[in-house]
Amino acid sequence: MVGKIIVVTGSTGNQGRAVITVLLKRGVYRIRGLTRNVESPVAKELASQGVEMVSGHLLDKDSLIKSFAGAYASSLPSATELSNGKYTTHVRFDEKTEIDKYMKAIDQPGVVVHTGAFAENVLNFDYLKRDIVNPDQWHISIPITRPHSLWPLTYVGADLGPAVVSIIDKWDDPVIKSELSEKPLVLVVGTIDGVQMAETVKRVSGKQCDFVTIPKEMTPDSFILPYKFADDGFYAKLAERANPPILDKLGIKLHGFEDYVKDKIVTFMSK
Ligand SMILES: NC(=O)c1ccc[n+]([C@@H]2O[C@H](COP(=O)([O-])OP(=O)(O)OC[C@H]3O[C@@H](n4cnc5c(N)ncnc54)[C@H](OP(=O)(O)O)[C@@H]3O)[C@@H](O)[C@H]2O)c1
Known part of the structure; x- marks a missing residue:
């Protein structure tokens, strides 16, 4: 098969699959998916679609050297920087920032993509639940955050794949290359709070839905910090930090929470 080889890390997860779905549709690249287990059902399904699934571990340098011909990284911003030094131990954010710094230090060409909180968290993390007493009532229940605490939002399944594939397609355009090499692409459609999520679910599905905060005492320790x-x-x-002009250049129009509700949540609620 001809075409550039695109290596997708996290290929069996939300972000990786979102990218692979669009790469498969695009049909001009060879896709290599990294996984720790080539025998898992998701890995096998991807292999059956023509993705070359290879075994690799992000902490095993040799396995990565074998797997990589070129890479595009997904990342998170520095929690230390965003919080003006208040959160210095938020490794989920800051260890990724270290990777971005390392890429810059060794002059590795590449694009850093920052996503917001995934719209998909609502179903993947079981935020949306039917009331245990009243089956007509639904709740969006999120740990710790108050009703009007804002989240930056990204509908990964709709937008990450087209954005990444557009960057790969247009990589030889000098304007796009220099702009995206300089600073991260922030793939965030805007902000949303828990009450707005619940109201959107209610409006689109026609079912009762409100917002509930899960108290700290009921939240596992490892989730409290984020x-x-x-x-x-x-x-x-x-x-x-979202930058609509660069998205225009890439031909990307971001989807909102309402799109996710229409695409996924309505079906989930009718089951
Ligand atoms: N949820 C959010 O709101 C949010 C927001 C911004 C950023 N993020 C970040 O986005 C990233 C991806 O999220 P996701 O939802 O796509 O993840 P996910 O669905 O949980 O999938 C994780 C993926 O990472 C792979 N993986 C895990 N540990 C690995 C290791 N040591 N070596 C190689 N591969 C490994 C898994 O592959 P195998 O199991 O097949 O090996 C799987 O494909 C995460 O780093 C997350 O922190 C999440």
Whole structure:
């Protein structure tokens, strides 16, 4: 098969599959998917679609050297920087920033894509639940964050794949290359709070839905920090860095939470 080889890390997860779906549709690239387990059902399904699934671990340098011909990284912004030094131990954010810094330090050409909170979290993290007493009532229940705490939002399944594939397609355009090499592409459509999520679900589905905060005491320790970081308003600041002109150049029009509700949540609620 001809065509550039595109290596997709996290190929069996939300972000990776969103990219692979669009790469497969595009049909001009060879796709190599990285996974720790080539025998998993998702890995096998991707292989059956023509993706070359290879075994690799992000902490095993040799396996990565074998797997990579070129790479596009997904990342998160620095929590330390966004919070003006308040959150210095938020590794989920800051260790990714270290990777971005390393790429710059070794002059590795590449684009850093920052996403907001995934719209998909509503179903993947079980935020949306039917009331246990009243089957006509639904709740969006999110740990720690208050009703009007803002989240930056990205509908990964709709937008990440087209954005990444457009960057790959247009990589030889000098304007796009220099602009995207300089600073991260912030793939964030805007901000949304829990009440707005519940209202959107209610309006689109026609079913009762409200917002509930899950108290800290009922939240596993490892989740407290990311939700506190969001509740303090630091994560939402990412939306201020979104850059519509570069998205226009890439031909990308971002989808909102309402699109996700129409595409996925309505069907979920009718089951
Ligand atoms: N949820 C959000 O709101 C949000 C927002 C911004 C950024 N993010 C970040 O986006 C990234 C991807 O999220 P996602 O939802 O797509 O993840 P996901 O669905 O949980 O999938 C994780 C993927 O990473 C792979 N993986 C995990 N550990 C690995 C390792 N040590 N070596 C190689 N591959 C490994 C898994 O592959 P195998 O299991 O097949 O090996 C899987 O494909 C995460 O880093 C997350 O922090 C999430």
